[in-house]
Amino acid sequence: MKKKSFLLTTILIMTLSMFLAACGGGTEKEEGGAADGGDAGADKPQFISIVTGGTGGTYYPLGGAFASIISDETGIETNAETSGASAENMTTLKNGDAEIAFTQTDIASYAKDGKLMFEGNAVENVQAIGTLYPETIQIVTTAGAGITSVEDLKGKKVSIGAPGSGTAANAEQILEVHGMTLDDIEKQDLSFDESTAGIQDGTIDAAFVTAGTPTGAVEGLSATEDVVIVPIAQDKIDALIEKYPFYIQDEVPSGTYGLTDAVSTVAVSAMLAVKSDLSEDVVYDITKAIFENLDQVTHAKGKIISAEKAVKGTGIEIHPGAQKYYDEKGFK
Structure with a gap:
């Protein structure tokens, strides 16, 4: 009886050890995949923020629509926040306090080049998703x-x-x-x-x-x-x-x-800028979500936004994730 009980205990311990090893191996694989540039999901954020403008402008309602689309299509909880708009938004991205920002193409260019209001304070960690409308x-x-x-x-x-x-x-x-x-x-x-x-x-x-x-x-x-x-x-x-x-x-x-x-x-032109350290896969999914669900945007500007126009006149480099989407569609 004692021998039987000892055998059963040994089997349970071995089973538990194998289970824990399997779990540990899975974690290492995910961590290794992210570090190696893989897309195991470890670099997908749970939450992102879009900074817009004042409630009386166009950025805020569009930002709310985009946030809903991104949340629904990518599973990343997304929130639109009011702000002082373009220049403030670029600084917010620089400081890491948001992931996506509405801005003007001229302001994005000033920010990257460290000119005018960004003199001595260039914003180097941003790229474009694309332009939106005049x-x-x-x-x-x-x-x-x-x-x-x-x-x-x-x-x-x-x-x-x-x-x-x-x-x-x-x-x-x-x-x-x-x-x-x-x-x-x-x-x-x-x-x-x-x-x-x-x-x-x-x-x-x-x-x-x-x-x-x-x-x-x-x-x-x-x-x-x-x-x-x-x-x-x-x-x-x-x-x-x-x-x-x-x-x-x-x-x-x-x-x-x-x-x-x-x-x-x-x-x-209005445009969307994004932190350059967001992964290619995440930005690809965000770009695809926005431009393939514009029918959900009720604001009048939604009718003139298109992926085909988005690649023109950004003033700064387009993020590789967004560029991958445009390349698939043949937009240059």
């Missing part, structure tokens, strides 16, 4: 303000966007080609929502808003005020594009915000 520079005011040209902004209280946003650089460059500087206006650093609220209550006269049209904050203003979008003259547009080639000619269409005529202006 970001129209809208100089917003109301009929009662009496502002009909960029030159009329002189001496006025003008918001140039939230601190850290790319809108400030756009405002400075547009003023520059008109022979003006930020010293010629009473500069205010307000988010889009704060800007339109300030225009409505009379505490500011106008605001630069760089966002896809229609922009939610400006639409809200148009519900109670006769919105005016200040035009940029063709010769100034030409001068701006010549000096800063990342600009393109654009317009705010008639009917937008109740406008009776289209208004000439310029635009940069």
